[in-house]
Amino acid sequence: MFDLILKNIAKHIQLDKAEEDFFISVLQHKIIERKAYLLKEGDICNTENFIIKGCLRTYTIDENGVEHIVMFGIEDWWVGDLYSFLSRMPTAYYIDALEDTEVLQITKKNLDILYERVPKFERFFRLILQNAFIAQQNRINQNLAFTAEQRYVNFIQNYPQLEQRISQKQLSAYLGITPVFLSMLRKKLVHR
Amino acid sequence: MFDLILKNIAKHIQLDKAEEDFFISVLQHKIIERKAYLLKEGDICNTENFIIKGCLRTYTIDENGVEHIVMFGIEDWWVGDLYSFLSRMPTAYYIDALEDTEVLQITKKNLDILYERVPKFERFFRLILQNAFIAQQNRINQNLAFTAEQRYVNFIQNYPQLEQRISQKQLSAYLGITPVFLSMLRKKLVHR
DNA sequence: GTAATTTATTAAACTACTTTAATTTTTTTC
């Protein structure tokens, strides 16, 4: 159960057995069934979550009831709402499961203890955050510079595994277009 | 000259005099005149840059020659291209000065030395990054959920100081619309 | 395994935003 997360960590920092054990001792295992929520708007996000199985989406619902997906998460990814987690303020986001999902959770309190006891984790979470930041900056630029068609083509090139797992409805909510328009784009692209 | 940056750091971590002195010793002062570049596409980004005076923009130029601004930076902000800085790969971004600007620079090498000598800086840059990450996630969501008009109104509400300092041309390149359309929006909003 | 629900497709009318181009206003430069 802890294999994937230990490998994830080993990519960035080296832990001895005692540090590994301590880390594992602060994790909680949670199952989120398909369509169940990990977080709802207005909640305080109490945990950061490492996905060991399944698929989650982080999204908002606008004033017209339309969903907008800011990120997907699959195995080996961390998800949560960092703002709410850190500030203890209510989140603006929903997180729910697109497939039956299992996560390993760490609370704010435990993370603070972990930073104190094993300061290497400061580095680890800085590195995780760096990667996430770079990916986000890229996405902002893509949203500014590219048409919906280009963004769709880039998505299926960059995340072919993910494209297989999510519906077009979810993908359109991530790309920032309607499902109808995505369907039109696909038709047009097939005919080439 | 080092006042602002020391205050910026003191918001997040506490340094003793020796640590302050060491930190200052690894910084380089650089002046970037209006319209001059701090970084060009294809360069390797060798420094992170703290602005003590002036205004910078980070942007790409697409295949049609159109500029897209991913961020502005003013006094008290860090700018650079983290991806290129960390990976030593060529950047996709341009950074240039919208006003005569002064920055304090730290190289990758010196930052690594700093992390080793004063590990508290791991925490500092993690916190800086957290704030930047949260701001970016917000922007992604705004770009998905809001119309250009709403994004414009939000911008002038959230960054009134910045709006005074940048031209509409720059703002439109940040909002993801044409200068012509921004002008139309402004006209429409004034008449309310 | 069938009914119910959700997702995807198609078409047609619509709208937010772009493009082009001409004019005015502001800023920069020497």
Next chain:
DNA sequence: GAAAAAAATTAAAGTAGTTTAATAAATTAC
């Protein structure tokens, strides 16, 4: 401070993407 360059405005025609609605296909639920 005059000339040149850049930015902003306006209008009109064009297009990428939306909306609505009807139908088909796929998935879910009991």
